[in-house]
Amino acid sequence: MPHLNLNRSQKVNKSELVQAVVAETNLSQAQTAKVVDAVIGAIKQELAKGGEVALVGFGTFYVAQSAERKGRNPKTGEPLTIAAAKTPKFRAGKPLKEAVNR
Helix, strand or coil, X not given: CCCCCCCCCXXXXXXXXXXXXXXXXXXXXXXXXXXXXXXXXXXXXXXXXXXXXEECCCEEXXXXXXXXXXXXXXXCCCEEEECCEEEEEEEECHHHHHHHCC
16 A cells, blocks of 8 residues: 655545545545545444454454443533443454554
């Protein structure tokens, strides 16, 4: 995949990601945008069902459950209960970690 030339921060938005994929494939920008949206949608659906998505060589998307806990309102100091919640998480695979650390 080509290096993304960014003149600003190191964040890549979805349209820049689509452009990078277009540069590597024979797909049009519209087709590539549909593919990127479909991949993101499939990951969201699987996580919403409580499943995991493992991409060998990249990493695993999964859902973590946090328990209900006590907290304090930082403004008033009043005690409150923070509800249990599910949070999407990502665990990088070894090849991705190695690529980042080169």
